[in-house]
Amino acid sequence: MNGLSFDQVLFILRGAGWTLLLAGMGFVGGALVGVPLALARSRGGRVLRAVTGAYVQLVQGVPLPVIMFVVYFGISVGGFDLPALVAAGIAMTAYSSAYLGEIWKGCIQAVPRTQWEAAECLALTPLQRAVHVILPQAARIAVAPTVSFLVQIVKNSSYAVVIGFFDLTYSARVVNNSTFKPFVVFSIAAALYFAICYPLSSLSYRLERRFNKARA
């Protein structure tokens, strides 16, 4: 098969599995941090807004591979020996939380202020206002841009290769090192990335259209 053995293709596929896992960790972690971040950014007091704003600026201002290095080596300096998967997961969480937080902040702000007011006048606590009134509405707005950002998470998870994490990019490089067929190997890797990302971006496009139609 184009000079690659079945085992070698399987090896690359295994890498793709780890890419999916890391992207999933990045998304789940990013969402867990991103929701409170978005709330703090859009509704928090002055201090909270400044602190969370600084976090977002910092993470967005540092390239993802450098974040990977900082997490991987930074924590091992502290005396903990961290598996690459955990370090990459933490780095991806930091990265995606900063972007998802900003995306979702916009979605929360897109819900009219009068909805907060109506909920407040019904004696709901600030948390109840957010959970029962604002976030469900913001979530509908957020679906399309969030799915679209998932594509970025999948592609950028490849930077985990810098700390030796075994993913699709890493496995492709290993196979290339032993076969010296870069064009074949990396074409396969590219096709796999595309196979993961294309359904996501077309889903995002469809959701976007449906949302716009619903509003018209």
Added chain:
Amino acid sequence: METSVDEVVRFNKVSKAFGLVEILKGVSFSVRRGEVVALIGRSGSGKSTALRCINGLERVSGGELHTCGHAMHASAVDLAVLRREVGIVFQSYNLFPHLTVAENVMLAPRKVRGMARKAAHELAMHVLRQVGMEERADYYPEQLSGGQQQRVAIARSLAMEPRLMLFDEVTSALDPELTGEVLRVIERLAADGMTMVLVTHEMAFARSVADQIMFMHQGIVWEAGSGKLLDEPTTPELRQFVGNGL
């Protein structure tokens, strides 16, 4: 001055400024239990601001304001308790679009008063019947006309069994026919003895339903009186306002 037990709302020289712009410049009036008070006046006269001060949506800048016994001018006013006692209905309805009519009404009784789903549903159907909307309980707000949405908004407030209801230009976004159906609901509430303060542009309605009419002008109560006030205005400002309105 003592607050009488019967007084649900009492403004005493209340002022309110947004930055350098003074909207209220010493407003004084009171609302007794079971009374309907209509605030009328031009846009910018401060009537909506006065209404929003009553339930703490705006903080007063000076003077004293008591709502249901709470000192709204104090720094430590407990808004959470106050909001259970005071309902408000807005010009733009502000129903929650992702919830059905019944869910809109049930939300606060369930979350704030801790009612069980079934009891809250019964309560919702009861108040929806009061506004003639029980047959639309499973509709979403966007499927309703403006008048129907506004009646649901009234029901949503009633579900908290408030001691005082505030209406902020609730018919301003409606055509005359839909206005009528909303005003009839408010009339019925008045007849049932609900204490109400309403900001309105419906002069005929204010005359028929209100016990007191407050004409606000330049941030104060310019002229006050019963419904007759509109027929026999004493100040030139009110005369001009009524002349334009009727």
